[in-house]
Amino acid sequence: MQQAPKTPPSPLTRLETMLLIRAYEHQLVELQKNGAPGTCTSVGQEACAVGVVAALESRDRIVTNHRSAGHLIARGAEPRRLMAEVLGRVDGYCGGRSGSLHISARELGVVLTSTIVGGELSMAPGVALAQKMGKGEPGGIVAVFFGDGAACEGIFHEALNLAVQWQLPLLFVCENNQWQAFVHRLETMPDNAIANWAKGHGLPVETVDGNDAEAVLEAAAHAIAHIRQGGSPAFLELVTYRQRGHFEPDDQAYVAPAELDYWRARDPIDRQVQRLKAQGLIDDNGLTALERQTQASIATALAFAQTSPWPAPETLTDHVYA
Amino acid sequence: MSTMIQMTAAQAINLALREEMRRDPDVFLMGEGSATKHRDLVDAFGPDRVRNTPLAEAIIAGTAVGAAASGLRPVIDLLFAPFMTYAMDALVNSAGKLRYLSGGQFRFPLVAMGMTGTGWCVGAQHNHNIEAMFVHTPGVKVVMPSEPADFKGLLKAAIRDDNPVLFFIDLGLLCQEGEVTEDPDFIIPLGKAAIRRSGDDITLVSYAKTVAVCLQAARQLAERGISAEVVDLRSLKPLDENTVLDSVRKTGRLMVVHEASGLCGIAAELAALVSTKAFPSLRGPVVRLTGPDAPIPSSWALEQAVVPQPERVVNATLELLGAAHSVN
Ligand SMILES: Cc1ncc(C[n+]2csc(CCOP(=O)(O)OP(=O)(O)O)c2C)c(N)n1
Ligand SMILES: [Mg+2]
Numbered sequence: 001m002q003q004a005p006k007t008p009p010s011p012l013t014r015l016e017t018m019l020l021i022r023a024y025e026h027q028l029v030e031l032q033k034n035g036a037p038g039t040c041t042s043v044g045q046e047a048c049a050v051g052v053v054a055a056l057e058s059r060d061r062i063v064t065n066h067r068s069a070g071h072l073i074a075r076g077a078e079p080r081r082l083m084a085e086v087l088g089r090v091d092g093y094c095g096g097r098s099g100s101l102h103i104s105a106r107e108l109g110v111v112l113t114s115t116i117v118g119g120e121l122s123m124a125p126g127v128a129l130a131q132k133m134g135k136g137e138p139g140g141i142v143a144v145f146f147g148d149g150a151a152c153e154g155i156f157h158e159a160l161n162l163a164v165q166w167q168l169p170l171l172f173v174c175e176n177n178q179w180q181a182f183v184h185r186l187e188t189m190p191d192n193a194i195a196n197w198a199k200g201h202g203l204p205v206e207t208v209d210g211n212d213a214e215a216v217l218e219a220a221a222h223a224i225a226h227i228r229q230g231g232s233p234a235f236l237e238l239v240t241y242r243q244r245g246h247f248e249p250d251d252q253a254y255v256a257p258a259e260l261d262y263w264r265a266r267d268p269i270d271r272q273v274q275r276l277k278a279q280g281l282i283d284d285n286g287l288t289a290l291e292r293q294t295q296a297s298i299a300t301a302l303a304f305a306q307t308s309p310w311p312a313p314e315t316l317t318d319h320v321y322a
Numbered sequence: 323m324s325t326m327i328q329m330t331a332a333q334a335i336n337l338a339l340r341e342e343m344r345r346d347p348d349v350f351l352m353g354e355g356s357a358t359k360h361r362d363l364v365d366a367f368g369p370d371r372v373r374n375t376p377l378a379e380a381i382i383a384g385t386a387v388g389a390a391a392s393g394l395r396p397v398i399d400l401l402f403a404p405f406m407t408y409a410m411d412a413l414v415n416s417a418g419k420l421r422y423l424s425g426g427q428f429r430f431p432l433v434a435m436g437m438t439g440t441g442w443c444v445g446a447q448h449n450h451n452i453e454a455m456f457v458h459t460p461g462v463k464v465v466m467p468s469e470p471a472d473f474k475g476l477l478k479a480a481i482r483d484d485n486p487v488l489f490f491i492d493l494g495l496l497c498q499e500g501e502v503t504e505d506p507d508f509i510i511p512l513g514k515a516a517i518r519r520s521g522d523d524i525t526l527v528s529y530a531k532t533v534a535v536c537l538q539a540a541r542q543l544a545e546r547g548i549s550a551e552v553v554d555l556r557s558l559k560p561l562d563e564n565t566v567l568d569s570v571r572k573t574g575r576l577m578v579v580h581e582a583s584g585l586c587g588i589a590a591e592l593a594a595l596v597s598t599k600a601f602p603s604l605r606g607p608v609v610r611l612t613g614p615d616a617p618i619p620s621s622w623a624l625e626q627a628v629v630p631q632p633e634r635v636v637n638a639t640l641e642l643l644g645a646a647h648s649v650n
Contacts, residue, residue, distance in 0.1 A: 097619040150377070311621050
């Protein structure tokens with residue numbers, strides 16, 4: 001198995017990764033205006049992805065969901081192969097079979113991705129059990145990313161209960177982005193429900209500002225240290241916001257403009273830029289250069305994806321059975 | 323006389339809901355985003371009868387079952403058919419069995435809607451034609467319409483039925499327009515197939531958007547002097563055996579075409595039906611053109627390979643007729 005890339009060492013690399021994730025998502029949004037297959041973008045949630053993934057090691061595994069581009073890119077996935085997958089081409093991570101919604105990349109330790117909400121939660125305990133029973137690299141843990149909506153599924157409680165009872169090395173990462181497709185979170189659950197429910201299962205729970213990459217990293221590192229030492233699970237609720245619609249294209253007509261404004265003013269990338277500027281680690285010129293470089297790499301990735309061949313129809317039933 | 327108006331299948335569904343909710347105060351709608359999607363129904367009937375639910379299919383379906391047994395008539399929108407697996411316990415074990423197991427004490431007048439089908443490149447966790455799974459489930463009925471008028475008429479019949487009805491929506495049809503009557507008493511009874519085109523040489527049986535594929539194939543066959551009859555099942559359970567049998571007795575040949583996997587599917591059932599009840603009329607083997615035993619891929623190129631295309635229907639028909647000729 002190929003090693004996952006080294007943990008990004010600095011706040012500046014985290015900014016770079018967030019810019020890359022956003023540029024990637026925006027590029028797809030542009031394609032979707034012209035009929036490319038839709039995606040659930042992670043725009044606004046980049047800090048959750050880079051913060052948690054920065055705290056993981058290459059021996060750790062990730063289980064994720066439909067809104068996974070940030071997790072994948074933060075883990076070192078190549079935008080060109082992600083784009084090829086979204087466009088249904090052979091060079092995609094899953095040979096075009098997945099499309100955007102269930103991209104796994106085993107070589108990166110992103111092992112199982114399900115777009116069935118709650119599917120990620122149902123599988124993660126098993127991946128963690130296998131780690132514990134010696135199938136992974138020694139000391140490896142599992143991080144499972146899921147949304148606030150997934151916390152409404154019964155499987156949420158089933159997974160938490162099992163992980164606690166069996167002392168599984170599992171980090172639950174709930175990206176509470178306020179929306180569950182076209183329904184606001186507050187229409188489906190009490191305000192503090194997620195953390196309270198998790199606490200009821202008897203594991204350490206921390207609620208974190210999910211738009212602050214450094215705060216996410218710190219909380220994740222802390223939770224992961226607990227998991228590695230004690231061999232038992234931990235839970236992070238990352239409070240964040242889905243800045244775009246559920247699935248592109250989506251005009252967000254059902255979203256209150258004031259809410260969007262509120263969260264755009266708390267944009268995770270702007271936050272990281274402000275921090276780095278305050279620390280003297282970047283200036284406007286540096287930022288512009290970085291953005292240009294990111295744009296260029298996304299343009300190259302797109303050209304690669306668009307020229308990647310379509311899978312041959314004869315391969316339709318390949319990989320159905322092992 | 324009531325007027326006919328042009329509308330999409332999505333509008334026809336909305337109209338059916340509106341008419342039935344107006345007619346019967348026990349009818350109500352719930353699902354993940356139902357109130358967001360049907361704002362106009364919330365305005366007309368209030369938030370009690372058009373509900374956004376938590377994201378939890380098992381409890382949506384379970385609640386519908388409990389409410390149905392207690393006198394309400396819930397319609398639940400489970401979004402995409404594959405998500406119904408979470409609702410399976412309520413639909414299969416409760417709604418399908420507890421009338422029988424209680425010795426007939428309860429009835430379960432509920433409708434569960436789910437979208438499926440190719441055309442959107444979303445992959446197998448959204449696109450899985452699982453209708454035959456429910457045909458295999460005692461106690462529930464299954465419908466899958468092919469055109470806007472049927473969406474309206476069948477949904478109204480499903481809501482009025484005293485049994486659980488699975489209402490499958492072929493995604494590719496939602497935006498297609500057609501003529502729909504505004505008559506609030508217009509229903510299409512469950513278990514009635516429709517002959518969409520009459521012919522003498524072969525019977526093409528299908529449902530949902532594949533009916534259009536068969537009609538296209540029938541037009542191409544007509545140019546070659548072959549007359550195909552096209553039957554739209556509309557209801558998969560109860561199945562309109564007589565319409566299929568009558569047609570096959572006339573044409574002597576049967577081809578069943580659907581996107582769903584062939585194994586233990588609707589086509590297999592129809593093959594068994596005609597070989598049991600119309601064997602002497604058959605002039606050739608029953609042909610099944612179905613989706614593969616494979617999850618549906620996202621890639622457009624592979625997704626298209628799943629879909630029964632008109633050319634495949636035409637070629638298979640020519641082969642069947644050729645074989646029949648050489649036998650004769
Ligand atoms: C079992 C299931 N039900 C419904 C859906 C449709 N769906 C996809 S994502 C989504 C909302 C998920 O909300 P959340 O868990 O908060 O994740 P987010 O999309 O906000 O990242 C819904 C309803 C699905 N994919 N799977
Ligand atoms: Mg959410």
